[in-house]
Amino acid sequence: MRFLSGLICLALLATPLQAATLDTDISPKMAEMGCTARLSGPIETGDLERIAPFLETSPTGGFDDPDFRPDVIFRQFSPALDYAPDAIFTHRVCLNSAGGSLVEALRIVGYIQDQSSDRSGGPAGIQTAIARDDTCNGACALVFLAGRFVRFSGNPAYEGRSNFILHPKGRLSLHAPAIDLTQDSHSPETAHQIWEVGMQASARIAAMIASGGLFMSEGLFAEMLAHPADDPLVLDTVEQAVRWGVDVEPNVLNYGRYPYAQEQFFDAICRNSRSQAPAHLDLQPGSGAMTLTRNGEVMRSTGAFVDARTGRPYECEINAGQWEEFQSWLYPDGYGGGQMPRLRFSCYNARVTLVSQVECYDCDVDIELACMGILPPDVPIADIYMDPPLP
Numbered sequence: 263m264r265f266l267s268g269l270i271c272l273a274l275l276a277t278p279l280q281a282a283t284l285d286t287d288i289s290p291k292m293a294e295m296g297c298t299a300r301l302s303g304p305i306e307t308g309d310l311e312r313i314a315p316f317l318e319t320s321p322t323g324g325f326d327d328p329d330f331r332p333d334v335i336f337r338q339f340s341p342a343l344d345y346a347p348d349a350i351f352t353h354r355v356c357l358n359s360a361g362g363s364l365v366e367a368l369r370i371v372g373y374i375q376d377q378s379s380d381r382s383g384g385p386a387g388i389q390t391a392i393a394r395d396d397t398c399n400g401a402c403a404l405v406f407l408a409g410r411f412v413r414f415s416g417n418p419a420y421e422g423r424s425n426f427i428l429h430p431k432g433r434l435s436l437h438a439p440a441i442d443l444t445q446d447s448h449s450p451e452t453a454h455q456i457w458e459v460g461m462q463a464s465a466r467i468a469a470m471i472a473s474g475g476l477f478m479s480e481g482l483f484a485e486m487l488a489h490p491a492d493d494p495l496v497l498d499t500v501e502q503a504v505r506w507g508v509d510v511e512p513n514v515l516n517y518g519r520y521p522y523a524q525e526q527f528f529d530a531i532c533r534n535s536r537s538q539a540p541a542h543l544d545l546q547p548g549s550g551a552m553t554l555t556r557n558g559e560v561m562r563s564t565g566a567f568v569d570a571r572t573g574r575p576y577e578c579e580i581n582a583g584q585w586e587e588f589q590s591w592l593y594p595d596g597y598g599g600g601q602m603p604r605l606r607f608s609c610y611n612a613r614v615t616l617v618s619q620v621e622c623y624d625c626d627v628d629i630e631l632a633c634m635g636i637l638p639p640d641v642p643i644a645d646i647y648m649d650p651p652l653p
Contacts (some may be wrong), residue, residue: 269354269429277440281307282309284312286299286316292393295356295391295427296391297391299353300355302358303358304362304363305361305405306366310369317377321488352386352387352411354427355409357391357396357398358396359402360400362400371408372470374410378415385411386415388410389409390408390409390425391429396429398433399435399436400435403434405478405515406617407476408476410422424477425510429509430511430535430645436486436494436495436496437486437490437493438464438486438490440491464487498642499639500639500641504534504632504635510634510646513648515604515636518592522638528584531631531635532578535629537630538635539629543576543616548565552566553564554564554578556582562577563578574619574625575619575620576619579615579617580614580615609633613628613629614631615628
């Protein structure tokens with residue numbers, strides 16, 4: 263896969279591949295993810311110019327628009343649905359690509375970032391998704407991690423928010439920049455050029471992360487660089503989804519199901535909180551088995567984490583009432599006599615405090631976990647999928 267093609271001009275790059283195609287006819291698997299378009303095939307030079315004209319059109323003008331399209335608006339009540347006031351939507355692009363040009367991928371990332379600033383103050387951005395049985399690898403994964411939706415442009419509370427969704431049966435993977443070589447050996451000068459290309463590639467990705475164009479933590483970036491193209495880093499567990507900040511939907515929660523016990527609910531919140539701790543903490547699992555017990559209105563852990571930098575132990579404290587809160591969120595009044603699929607803006611966010619067990623000024627950390635945080639971290643993402651219930 264040509265993940266780095268075109269960063270600088272070298273006679274070491276593979277023959278160009280066929281450019282990606284953009285499908286705007288909404289298929290069932292696109293509708294499941296709330297997508298208005300699907301980008302398929304290798305990402306190559308010029309793809310941005312091919313897809314931008316469609317992405318700059320409005321998916322709909324709202325309920326009063328004479329061209330109102332229920333299939334675009336509600337997308338069969340897709341759990342991927344996201345919208346702004348007056349039913350104004352932005353595009354969500356499904357991605358299906360083994361990768362391609364890093365340069366072109368970062369151009370698309372920059373374009374998506376630019377589209378998140380609507381001068382009129384209305385909704386903006388371009389959302390992304392990976393549909394059932396589709397793959398997004400390498401350069402494609404960077405485009406995926408750029409997806410965003412801004413309900414109220416110019417409002418700091420709504421700026422800079424990610425919006426990308428992976429189907430539980432889709433595949434997302436990352437790897438370090440790579441160059442296809444057409445020769446078995448090279449001069450020292452050429453080898454030096456190749457090294458510089460790799461460093462420039464890493465620098466450009468880091469710059470996109472720093473500017474907010476890519477929603478990727480420094481830790482994930484470091485993991486990505488440690489994986490070559492032939493051994494990519496694949497997201498396949500709930501723990502990874504929480505750590506990467508990726509919503510995996512539709513899942514059991516979208517349809518009012520939680521196939522785990524109350525004890526697993528609290529255990530999941532505690533264990534998943536580790537990946538959301540501030541960067542100055544390097545939390546590692548404790549040496550013994552972690553347990554959670556109730557103490558009045560609080561669930562407290564023992565043996566949860568140790569900060570590898572300071573040796574300071576940390577335990578979880580979770581409001582025990584969250585289980586009842588979650589149950590009321592999970593089983594609300596029915597919609598038209600039945601359970602309405604939950605749209606992604608309706609989400610139960612769990613809360614936990616990581617408490618230092620050594621006296622320390624201002625060391626306790628409050629964490630709010632997104633939807634995925636209440637699912638057991640070691641569960642494969644394929645196992646949290648369920649077919650939509652029959653009408």
